[in-house]
Each structure stands twice: as C-alpha cells, then as structure tokens.
Amino acid sequence: MNRHLLSIQDVDAEDIVRVLDTAESFREVGSRVIKKVPALRGRTVVNLFYEDSTRTRISFELAAKRLSADVINFSTSGSSVAKGESLKDTALTLQAMGADAIVIRHSSSGAPLTLTRWVNGSVLNAGDGTHEHPTQALLDLYTMRDRLGRLEGLRVAIVGDVLHSRVARSLSFALVKMGAETTLVGPPTLIPPDAPAWGVEVGHDLEAVLPKLDVCYLLRVQKERQRQRYFPSVREYSRLFGLTRSRVGLLPEEALVMHPGPMNRGIEIDSDVADLPRAVIEEQVTNGIAIRMSLLYLLLGGSGSAAEPAGVRAGTADG
Amino acid sequence: MADDDDALPRAAGRPSLMASSGPGPSRLMDATEIGRALTRVAHEILERNKGAERVVFVGIAARGDDLARRLAGEIERIEGTRVPVGALDITFYRDDIGMRAEAPEVHETRIDFDINGRTIVLVDDVLFTGRTIRSAMDALIDFGRPSAIQLAVLVDRGHRQLPIRADFVGKNLPTRVDEDVRVAIREVDGEDAVLLDEALGVGARGGET
Numbered sequence: 001m002n003r004h005l006l007s008i009q010d011v012d013a014e015d016i017v018r019v020l021d022t023a024e025s026f027r028e029v030g031s032r033v034i035k036k037v038p039a040l041r042g043r044t045v046v047n048l049f050y051e052d053s054t055r056t057r058i059s060f061e062l063a064a065k066r067l068s069a070d071v072i073n074f075s076t077s078g079s080s081v082a083k084g085e086s087l088k089d090t091a092l093t094l095q096a097m098g099a100d101a102i103v104i105r106h107s108s109s110g111a112p113l114t115l116t117r118w119v120n121g122s123v124l125n126a127g128d129g130t131h132e133h134p135t136q137a138l139l140d141l142y143t144m145r146d147r148l149g150r151l152e153g154l155r156v157a158i159v160g161d162v163l164h165s166r167v168a169r170s171l172s173f174a175l176v177k178m179g180a181e182t183t184l185v186g187p188p189t190l191i192p193p194d195a196p197a198w199g200v201e202v203g204h205d206l207e208a209v210l211p212k213l214d215v216c217y218l219l220r221v222q223k224e225r226q227r228q229r230y231f232p233s234v235r236e237y238s239r240l241f242g243l244t245r246s247r248v249g250l251l252p253e254e255a256l257v258m259h260p261g262p263m264n265r266g267i268e269i270d271s272d273v274a275d276l277p278r279a280v281i282e283e284q285v286t287n288g289i290a291i292r293m294s295l296l297y298l299l300l301g302g303s304g305s306a307a308e309p310a311g312v313r314a315g316t317a318d319g
Numbered sequence: 320m321a322d323d324d325d326a327l328p329r330a331a332g333r334p335s336l337m338a339s340s341g342p343g344p345s346r347l348m349d350a351t352e353i354g355r356a357l358t359r360v361a362h363e364i365l366e367r368n369k370g371a372e373r374v375v376f377v378g379i380a381a382r383g384d385d386l387a388r389r390l391a392g393e394i395e396r397i398e399g400t401r402v403p404v405g406a407l408d409i410t411f412y413r414d415d416i417g418m419r420a421e422a423p424e425v426h427e428t429r430i431d432f433d434i435n436g437r438t439i440v441l442v443d444d445v446l447f448t449g450r451t452i453r454s455a456m457d458a459l460i461d462f463g464r465p466s467a468i469q470l471a472v473l474v475d476r477g478h479r480q481l482p483i484r485a486d487f488v489g490k491n492l493p494t495r496v497d498e499d500v501r502v503a504i505r506e507v508d509g510e511d512a513v514l515l516d517e518a519l520g521v522g523a524r525g526g527e528t
Binding site for chain 2: 021022024034036037038040067297298299300302
C-alpha cells in the first residue's frame with residue numbers, strides 16, 4: 001500500500017483486493033455487540049472537510065472511532081478557515097498537532113495531493129472537486145463483490161452526470177482495474193469526451209442497456225447543472241434516464257441497483273425502486289464503515305518504514 | 320498464531336516451508352505424535368471440565384482454529400458431545416501495531432455462538448512469549464463474559480514475557496529464544512509436523528518483510 005490514498009489510479013488490483021479482504025474482518029467487528037477494537041489506539045485522525053458532507057464524514061468518524069483512534073472534526077465554517085487561513089497553514093497546524101492521518105474533502109481537484117507536501121501523516125481523499133472519491137469506489141466494489149461473489153466480468157452501468165462526478169470517475173477506474181465491463185450511460189452533454197480512453201463503453205439509451213446488467217449504478221442529478229444547460233429539464237432527464245418502476249423490470253432478476261447517496265427520489269430513481277430488495281443503498285453505507293476501517297488500518301497499522309525498530313521482532317505478540 | 324503467520328503464510332502460491340532449501344529444519348514431532356498428543360489433551364479437557372457440556376473451543380487463526388476443530392473431533396469421538404468451535408483473529412488486539420513496516424495481515428474471526436457463561440478452551444499451536452494469548456483474552460472479553468478461559472497448546476516452548484501459562488500442553492519443548500518453532504498443519508500446510516529452525520537471526524525469518 002502507498003502511504004496515502006489519493007486516487008484509484010494510484011492503487012493496483014492486488015491492493016484493492018487486500019483492502020476488500022481486510023474490510024471483511026471489519027464488517028465482522030461491526031456485527032459484534034462491542035463494535036470497537038484497539039488496533040489504532042493512540043493515533044489521531046483529522047477530518048478536514050472544506051465541503052459539506054454528512055455521510056462520508058460520519059462514516060470516517062465512526063471508522064476511526066471503532067479502531068480506537070482519536071478523531072478531530074475540522075469543518076471550515078466557524079474555524080480559522082472562515083477567517084481566511086490557507087490550506088497550507090491549516091495543514092502545517094494539523095502537522096504540528098501530530099495528526100497521523102488527514103481525511104480531506106475539498107472543492108478543488110488535487111487538494112489532497114497538494115496537502116501531502118506539507119504533512120508527514122497519511123492523506124485520505126474523501127472527494128476532491130470533479131477528480132476522485134476513491135473510498136466510495138472501494139465500498140461500491142465491496143458491495144458488488146459481497147452480493148454477486150465476484151468483480152471480474154460483472155456488467156455495470158453508471159448512469160447520469162458522469163462529467164461532474166468524482167464518484168463515477170473513481171468507480172470506473174476501479175471497475176476497469178478489476179476486470180468488470182463498464183458502460184457509462186447519460187445524455188451526451190454529461191459524458192466526458194475522453195471516456196472511451198478510460199476503458200469503458202458509452203451509451204445513451206438506458207432501456208437498451210438495462211437487460212444486460214449485473215449492476216445499475218445511478219448517480220445523483222445535480223440540479224444546478226440544469227441551470228447551466230447541460231440538460232433541458234429535470235423532468236426530461238427523469239423521463240429518459242430515471243430508473244422508474246417500469247424500467248427496473250428490464251433488469252435481470254439478480255441485478256443490483258446502487259446509488260452513492262444522497263438520493264433524489266423521483267428524479268434519478270423512483271421512490272419505490274429505491275425501496276426494492278435489490279436496491280442495496282443502505283448496505284453501501286454500512287459497508288462504507290468497514291472499508292474506511294480497512295483503509296485506516298492498512299495505512300496507519302504499519303510504521304511506514306522498511307526498517308523495523310530494534311526489539312520489535314524478538315518481543316512481538318508472538319506465542 | 321501470529322508467530323507462525325510470518326513463517327508460514329496461509330495463502331496459496333507462496334513458497335512453502337517444506338520446500339525451503341538450506342540445512343532445513345529438524346523435526347520435533349511427526350503426525351502420529353501430534354495425533355497422540357491431541358487425543359491426550361482432549362481427555363485432559365474432559366477430565367478437568369467433567370465432560371464437555373459447558374465447553375466451547377476458540378482457536379487462534381491461523382492453525383489454532385484447525386487444532387481446535389481436531390480437538391472437537393476427538394471429544395465427539397470419545398464422549399459423543401459436539402463442542403462448538405470458533406476462530407479468533409487477534410490482529411486488531413496486537414501490542415505491536417504500527418511497529419512493523421506493514422500492517423499485519425488479518426484473518427477471519429468467526430464466533431457464531433454465545434460465550435456468556437461458557438468455559439472457553441482457547442487453542443493455539445505454539446505458546447511462546449504469551450503476547451498472543453494476552454491479545455486473545457482481550458478480544459474474547461469483547462464477545463461476552465465467559466465463566467472461565469482455559470488454554471490448550473500443541474507446543475510450549477518457554478520464554479514467557481507475560482504471566483501466562485497453559486492448562487493443557489501437547490508437548491513441552493525447551494528452546495533458545497533465537498530458535499524458531501513452527502507447526503505445520505495438514506489443513507494449511509499439507510502435513511502435520513512440529514519443526515525447529517535453529518538460530519534464525521532476528522532479521523532472517525521467513526515471510527518477514
């Protein structure tokens with residue numbers, strides 16, 4: 001594993017499997033009465049969120065707490081950032097306070113990478129601009145593998161505003177690495193022009209794609225994009241690309257419906273479709289905690305240096 | 320057990336201990352001796368606990384869980400009682416996380432029965448420093464409140480660093496600290512054996528990175 005998790009593009013398939021396998025053990029921990037293990041006692045994890053986020057921040061917070069790490073939530077409103085402090089000065093402050101890991105969400109693509117220049121701890125990207133959201137992709141892979149038993153050869157469609165979606169980018173890269181057949185579906189204005197270079201297919205007719213899928217992954221419609229004229233109206237979007245009650249019947253029986261949340265019920269997904277057993281949206285949330293525990297454990301559970309301190313070997317937890 | 324995770328990775332495709340070149344380890348116990356030791360330990364467990372009605376086995380992964388299943392098989396053969404068997408991974412309870420270069424590999428934990436009020440026989444392959452057992456006891460307490468925890472090991476090689484002793488021992492094997500005792504188990508390694516690697520330096524242990 002690298003010291004940081006900045007993008008799926010930096011992670012190879014072997015490490016993805018390791019993260020998913022380790023997450024299995026953490027999901028077992030999450031099923032216990034006492035959902036906490038002492039693995040990261042004494043470590044400090046800082047949640048540094050420059051963009052609003054409820055589920056990702058809470059998920060990281062719970063993950064760190066279940067590993068017994070100390071968690072500091074640093075949100076930008078009401079903090080020194082609101083007073084004009086730069087990312088660099090905030091980073092140096094957190095560094096001086098001894099943060100072992102910084103989980104960052106930022107509206108600028110590349111902010112997590114920039115942060116790594118100023119801190120010694122691990123940096124985990126919790127979403128940066130329109131770049132990547134790697135932990136979301138990993139929890140989605142985990143959910144697919146858990147439900148369908150494999151990733152290789154799975155036929156997955158990612159439907160909606162791929163152009164502005166860091167979730168779609170990370171998930172596409174991850175699926176391609178794991179050998180899944182991925183199709184991006186949406187209006188031509190919302191599919192990035194370079195998408196074929198990612199190793200994915202592109203389609204514009206949802207109903208033609210649905211019967212061949214193992215997973216239908218819906219993206220949230222960002223309503224402000226309509227004002228920017230990426231599509232004529234929310235209603236038209238919904239008519240062409242929404243997963244409606246009638247369309248969901250086109251999916252094979254075992255196929256899953258997934259969504260990264262928060263959902264717009266009635267727009268990209270009909271309300272009663274979201275409540276079908278095949279819609280595993282809440283499982284994605286539960287699995288997200290296990291995936292983030294796995295990542296924090298793998299990134300912080302080693303010393304990060306090749307040399308072992310003297311005495312560790314002879315006096316380990318062995319025997 | 321954590322010690323042998325390093326030496327004998329469970330994953331297929333990695334070089335096996337048996338294929339190692341060089342002077343090679345010496346064999347301290349073979350399959351027959353291990354079988355006899357387990358049979359005797361099973362009898363001792365039954366004797367101590369006056370049967371096996373309240374007993375559950377929890378084996379420490381990897382290999383301790385396989386040994387626990389064998390002991391349960393022996394007890395079923397002797398008394399006809401089926402003893403629940405669980406597997407426990409102690410990785411998240413280790414006292415050296417963050418001191419090694421990489422986070423230790425995690426195995427499966429599976430304890431799908433209630434341990435409250437039961438007598439747990441904790442099973443491991445080699446008892447050495449006692450630190451694995453300390454971790455295992457901490458982990459078990461997170462699952463409930465057993466009425467007692469007893470410890471069964473195939474090999475006790477001495478050199479305890481904590482005040483811990485085994486209740487049931489397959490074989491006491493006095494060793495030097497710098498020697499390496501490894502247990503091979505049919506289910507994981509393809510054969511049953513207890514092997515001694517002499518004076519492997521601190522940095523020269525197989526599988527350690």
